[in-house]
Amino acid sequence: MVRFLTTLFFFLLMNVELPSNTSDIMTMTLFQFLVFTGVVAFVLSASRKYYLIRETKTWHDALAYCRASHTDLAIIKSSDDMVQLQNEAQRQRFSLEAWIGLYNDINSWRWSFDNEPLGFEDWDLTLQQPNNRDGHEECVATFQYGSWYDAPCDNVMPFVCFDGKFD
Incomplete structure (x- = not known):
């Protein structure tokens, strides 16, 4: 299930329009970093x-x-x-x-x-x-x-x- 969600996040993140302002770009980049490093999965599994x-x-x-x-x-x-x-x-x-x-x-x-x-x-x-x-x-x-x-x-x-x- 984690593999599926990670793949889904990757697909969604790579197929969205880029934000127009720097703050939104930084937020998206941080979220991508957290997903790819496993921090988001760790937070989900710790619930x-x-x-x-x-x-x-x-x-x-x-x-x-x-x-x-x-x-x-x-x-x-x-x-x-x-x-x-x-x-x-x-x-x-x-x-x-x-x-x-x-x-x-x-x-x-x-x-x-x-x-x-x-x-x-x-x-x-x-x-x-x-x-x-x-x-x-x-x-x-x-x-x-x-x-x-x-x-x-x-x-x-x-x-x-x-x-x-x-x-």
Whole structure:
């Protein structure tokens, strides 16, 4: 999505009439600089906050709780998001073994917030995750060290919600 928006900004910025006064030219140049250096994308991606909930729930109950109290279960679409979540867990002295908003819809892994297919991945490959042990591990949690694993959705554990938007 960020790539699409950046391409769109580039197209729009390169296909507009040039402003007639120096102030407008400087504003447009500054905006182009911010878009191309990634500062605008950084500001957009920083518009969310993670909430680590110590209460234990099933994945579906955690999803309902997050949607009622925040935006949704945590979405982790980049390594920066994962680092942000790990830093928040460390700050709160939270073990971080918790549900996140990733689930298997039979055909693919998807995020609960926007039903978008999985892009960024942080599976624990040393444990051969996801492994769908016993054929019913359709929800995802994080290990204490941050990697992901699939688990039965009816397991109870802490969970992570988020507020905000993702680009």
